[in-house]
Amino acid sequence: MKRETRTRAMIGFAAGMVAIAIGIVVFLAPLASTWPDGLDSTAEKLGFAGRAVEGIIKTPLADYSVPGLPAPWSTIVAGLVGTVLALAVGLGLAYILKATRKHGTRVSR
Amino acid sequence: MHIPDGFLDVKTVVSTYALSSAAGVASLSRVRKKLEDEKAPLLGVLAAFIFAAQMVNFPVLNGTSGHLIGGLLAALLVGPWAGFFVIASVLFVQAIGFQDGGIAAFGANVFNMAVIGTIGAYWIFVGVKRLTRSYWVSAAVAAWAGVFLASIACALELWASGHVALDLVLPAMAGVHAVIGIGEAVITVGVVRAIAAVRPDVLPDFVSVSPQEVAAHEA
Numbered sequence: 065m066k067r068e069t070r071t072r073a074m075i076g077f078a079a080g081m082v083a084i085a086i087g088i089v090v091f092l093a094p095l096a097s098t099w100p101d102g103l104d105s106t107a108e109k110l111g112f113a114g115r116a117v118e119g120i121i122k123t124p125l126a127d128y129s130v131p132g133l134p135a136p137w138s139t140i141v142a143g144l145v146g147t148v149l150a151l152a153v154g155l156g157l158a159y160i161l162k163a164t165r166k167h168g169t170r171v172s173r
Numbered sequence: 174m175h176i177p178d179g180f181l182d183v184k185t186v187v188s189t190y191a192l193s194s195a196a197g198v199a200s201l202s203r204v205r206k207k208l209e210d211e212k213a214p215l216l217g218v219l220a221a222f223i224f225a226a227q228m229v230n231f232p233v234l235n236g237t238s239g240h241l242i243g244g245l246l247a248a249l250l251v252g253p254w255a256g257f258f259v260i261a262s263v264l265f266v267q268a269i270g271f272q273d274g275g276i277a278a279f280g281a282n283v284f285n286m287a288v289i290g291t292i293g294a295y296w297i298f299v300g301v302k303r304l305t306r307s308y309w310v311s312a313a314v315a316a317w318a319g320v321f322l323a324s325i326a327c328a329l330e331l332w333a334s335g336h337v338a339l340d341l342v343l344p345a346m347a348g349v350h351a352v353i354g355i356g357e358a359v360i361t362v363g364v365v366r367a368i369a370a371v372r373p374d375v376l377p378d379f380v381s382v383s384p385q386e387v388a389a390h391e392a
Contacts, residue, residue, distance in 0.1 A: 081221070100238065103237065112180065121269065127271065153220065156217075162210065
């Protein structure tokens with residue numbers, strides 16, 4: 065495959081993965097189990113759960129919910145914001161990694 | 174297994190930040206050398222996908238849930254070093270934006286899930302693949318082992334912080350994550366199988382095309 069074809073194919077794959085991520089947030093995240101996860105349930109069972117300090121940094125989206133929005137929208141909106149943030153952080157990192165590469169280096173198969 | 178603030182003491186916070194920073198520096202130079210230009214956007218795409226997938230807790234034993242970590246999944250697509258940055262990005266967004274995982278505990282969470290659960294899981298994948306020659310068996314075993322070993326690292330950090338006895342926290346964490354790891358293996362194999370069916374070219378260890386074939390194709 066030529067470079068342009070490879071790049072276009074990769075963009076197609078990327079768009080598909082983002083679309084599926086949005087689908088997961090909209091259709092699956094609201095159905096997620098609300099039981100404590102492995103660490104939280106262990107902490108409760110062994111009696112150190114109370115040591116948790118919430119919110120050294122206060123954020124409006126704590127616990128994947130938007131204050132004032134009813135379920136399932138609360139979860140969906142929080143999840144979509146997080147998905148976009150994760151996309152932005154990952155793309156930003158990729159850009160920095162490429163930009164700080166030694167001059168003239170191009171990595172390709 | 175996102176550790177909140179308050180569970181770890183200062184020495185554990187400092188030493189896990191140091192270990193994770195060292196892994197970050199090592200990954201940085203390898204990613205710069207090895208990440209193909211075309212694949213760079215996948216760092217963001219995988220972070221978004223794994224963030225979304227981590228929201229979907231599935232029930233396991235007796236009132237406990239678990240969710241995907243996605244470390245091996247990321248490593249199978251972009252390699253272990255770029256995979257480190259994918260999982261670290263997800264953990265960063267969760268800690269800063271959602272209070273899922275503490276700020277002081279960020280170093281420990283990165284160590285458990287991005288170092289052990291991603292780079293470590295990928296090494297296990299490579300080792301098992303050498304033995305079994307099966308991509309899928311290796312992926313399943315490594316996905317499970319990544320979660321299991323990450324939970325052991327987590328248990329050791331909790332014990333080192335002096336708030337809980339090792340003979341209690343180690344079996345509790347390892348036991349429940351031995352079950353959650355089955356979910357990790359099922360989801361990882363399922364997602365990678367789906368990708369292999371439509372786009373095997375994005376899985377570097379799945380299709381091993383010889384340089385001659387690539388040259389013939391490009392000519």
